[in-house]
Amino acid sequence: MKKLELLKKYFGYDSFRPLQEQVIDDVIAGKDLMVVMPTGGGKSMCFQLPSLLLDGITLVVSPLIALMKDQVDALRANGIPASYFNSSQDAKQQEEMLQELRSGDLKLIYAAPESIGLLNNHLQGIPVSLIAVDEAHCISTWGHDFRPAYTQLSYFKTSFPEANLIALTATADRATRADIKKQLGIQNAQEYVASFDRPNLTLEVRPGNNRLQQMRRFLKKNKDESGIIYCLSRKTCESIASKLTAYGFDAAAYHAGLSHEERENVQEIFIKDDLKIVCATIAFGMGIDKSNVRFVIHYNMPKNIEGYYQEIGRAGRDGLNSHALLFHSYADVIQLRKFADGSGNAEVQIAKLERMKQFAEALTCRRKMLLSYFNEYLDEDCGNCDVCLNKPDFFDATLQAQKALSAIVRTGERASLNLLIDVLRGAQNAAVMESGFQAIKTYGAGKETSWNDWQQYIVQMINQGLIEIAFHEQNHLKITPQGKEVLFDGRKVSLAVIPKPEELAAKRAQQTQEALPTEVNRDLYEALRKTRLQLANSSNLAPYMIFSDATLKDMAARIPLEDNEFADIVGVGTHKHDTYGVPFLRMLKEWKDSRKEDFVYREEVAKPKRKKKKASGPKKDTVMESVKLFWDGKTVEEVAEIRGFQPSTILAHLTKRYESHNDIDLEKLIAGKDYDLIAEDFDKVKDYDSLKPVYEHFDGQIDYGSLRVGLTLLKEKMVV
Known part of the structure; x- marks a missing residue:
């Protein structure tokens, strides 16, 4: 069966997302790959679909035991034979899985890195065609979430020489990608780096004063929607969940201090839409395929941009409009610096924390900054972040930018941000003198500008993708291709006028206007959600495993009344069509019959509403x-x-x-x-x-x- 036929049959999609098809073709061809795709970008498809085309088993390494059952349940709901092997299973469950493995009934096996050694003995003599290392950044000390258990995976290429290996992650800069390939023994693997842009996410940062009151207002506007609130400590998770519950919100805490059964219960009822809000530490959410998370709130500032990006990526995975709200306070920065000081790579962590702080304080498009961090560049502002929706004043800063860029070149790209400012201002401190940078032509070229203003200007240039920070090279500043255009090709630069502190606080305190929801027939959408919930409960599945919110909204917009129309809905694959087509079509027809007078034809749903005269007499052609x-x-x-x-x-x-x-x-x-x-x-x-x-x-x-x-x-x- 061809790729597209499998895609439609098992996953319900008519076409691949960007890069998916190229990656899948290379996997089938037996190549080792390094794949970076943002959360919700379709990483799993890159090994799940090939597993159906390859002869042997596909082994998937996944870090969080609690999520494997949900991932396997979702695959089985799509008609794909899959199982998992980890320490949460009892001896009987493990033996049942191993029997399936020996009988050749499985195509995918998920395993935690800690369990690979035990499973390895049972894989001898069984053809392993593909090994997928998910969350591969965990193997690198340059990554934002290093896990020692991942380091044992380096033996894969020697133990399974016939299997090709694909490393996947949502967040990895250049240094981390190189380290991942080295440690897994796939130094020559081709890299695929997908776009990090998630235009359906509204990005917003607010000052951290009166956070609870601000959250209450936000949650009232997002009533009945699913969301995650990330907190820095277990105590804060408990406190926020308790207060929100007292205010009448449906909330619960999730953190490592709870028992395994408690965490599993919170996760399960959240996935099944029986719980709306989870107040969690960062461990929650990794690998969860719940597609209808409508908002992610960071009660405390994350420790780096990689973590922030991965966490906000858990919202809007169905492609519908969702919100990422970050509260920022200096107290969070102090606390996170203390955590970093006790780590093994403190210098890198503190530098990345500083970048996170700069993101929170940004005066320019936040999406531009977020993408430039991952070496992706937007020509235009996004128009969907709080800065774009409340733009500051800008001025022509081409001359200031050229001075800074010229100084970077003349220092041989060996200066950190602080040292570069000292050079521009003509400082005579030890750092400048020891480096010898007082002899370059641009030494003192920016002495008329204050130190703090230079810091703001250079940070804005980093945010705009003109400069990047090489964290693995002592945080030295480097010029990007876009920066070279400013220095050598006459490209103009506009920077935000730096407001006074009180002006900045006032602007950030303003609420951004909530985007209107997608135009659908709301009554029908709610009825479809109820039908989905009933089917999910009867099958003991999470509702999104039946159909995603995006699929239900497509149904509500197009109102399929015939079998072939239902099969054309986004997300309806052959297996789900055969399994759920009858009850959903019955419900849709009953809904239409009960509303003969005000039935909205699917062709009309997307247009602006117009009042129409009701027809009288016999129905016209x-x-x-x-x-x-x-x-x-x-x-x-x-x-x-x-x-x-x-x-x-x-x-x-x-x-x-x-x-x-x-x-x-x-x-x-x-x-x-x-x-x-x-x-x-x-x-x-x-x-x-x-x-x-x-x-x-x-x-x-x-x-x-x-x-x-x-x-x-x-x-x-x-x-x-």
């Missing part, structure tokens, strides 16, 4: 209503306005009439360039059974109405 207006000389747009439909719906009506009577001049209804594009790729798209994959094939360049017209004309010519 909606296609002919459109056709008659068109025959009277009205344009498609005019017919759409009169009828209260989208133009694409009118084109569908006219196409339907053409197919039955051939009395509509369709060729006049499609632009020549659109027709030529469709004709050029007609052989590639003619066999699709719905318009959605055709629309995606052309990257949305051609609207649905024109696609329908063009395909109808071309198919007729093919028959002739």
Whole structure:
């Protein structure tokens, strides 16, 4: 079976996400790979789908025992034979799994790094085709979450020489990626680094005063939505959960101080939507596939950007709008510095903490800064963070930027941020004199600017991706390709005017405007959620394992009433179609029948609401209503306005009439360039059974109405 057929059958998707197909092709070809994909970016697909095509077993190393059952349950819900092996199982459960392994019934096995040694004996003589090391940053001391148990995985390449190895992580800078490959013995592995951009996440930072009151207001606006609140300590988790419960919110704590049974219970009821809010330490959430987390709140500041990015990535994994709110206080910075001082790589941790602090204090687009940290650059501001929604004043800072960039070049890219400022200001301290930088041409070139202002300007340049910090090279500043454009090619730079402290506090205290939710039929969406919950409870599964929120919203928007329409919904694969199609279609038809008067046609849901006169008398032929207006000389747009439909719906009506009577001049209804594009790729798209994959094939360049017209004309010519 082909990749796309497997993708649709087992996972319900019509197309791959960026980089997935290339990675999968290389995995099937037997190559070792280093893959960096953001949380929610589809890392798991890179080994789950190949496991169905490879002859042997796929072994997956995953760090958190508590999550393996959920991951395996989700795979089994999709019809994929999978199991797990770890210390949480009793002897009988382990023997049952090993029997499945010996009989050849499994395609994937999940194991904790601590359990690999025990499982290794049972894998002898069983073909292992692929080894996937998930959360691979845990093997590196440069990574943000080093775990000693991962270091034993270095023997994989010698013990399983026939298996190719794929290392996967959501967060790893260049130094960490190189260390991962070295330790796993795959130094020559090709790297795939996906985009870190999650445009559906609204990024917001607020000062840490009156945090509890601010959270109460935020949670009231997000009533009945699932969310995670990350806290620095166990005590804070308990305290916040208790207070929120007293305020009437559905909240519970999760941390390492609870018993295994307590943690497992909190996790299970949260995944199944029986608990809305979890107040947790950072351990919670890694590997959880719950797709409908609508917000992540950081009650305390994270210790680095990698951790922050991974944690906010647990929101909005279904692609729907979600919110990441961070509270920032200097007290958090002090506490985190104390933690870093006691670690094995204190200098690196403190430098990364400083970067996190700079993110919290940023005056420029937060998404730009977040992406530049991972060596990805946005040309334009995102428009979906608190800074963009409440922009500061900017000035032309090209001259200041060129001075700073020139000084970096002349120091041989061997200066830290503080040392660079001293050089620019012409300081005569020991650090400058010992380095010899007082002899370079730009020494003292920025003495008219205060030290604090220079710090702000350089941080903004780092945030904009003009400069990067080499943490593995004593935090030296390096110029990026974008920075070279400023220095050598005349690229202009705008920096934010640095406000006074009281002005900055006032601006940050303002609430950002909440984005409107996606336009769907809300009553139907809630009814679909209830149906999903009933099915989940009867099968002892988490609701998202039945269908994600995004799938339910697609149902609510399109209202499929026939079997083939239901199969075309995003996230409906063959297995889930066969398993859940009947109850959902029955519910959808009952819902439609109970609302005959105000039934919203799926073609109309996406357009702005218009008041329409209710029809009286016998039901009219909606296609002919459109056709008659068109025959009277009205344009498609005019017919759409009169009828209260989208133009694409009118084109569908006219196409339907053409197919039955051939009395509509369709060729006049499609632009020549659109027709030529469709004709050029007609052989590639003619066999699709719905318009959605055709629309995606052309990257949305051609609207649905024109696609329908063009395909109808071309198919007729093919028959002739």
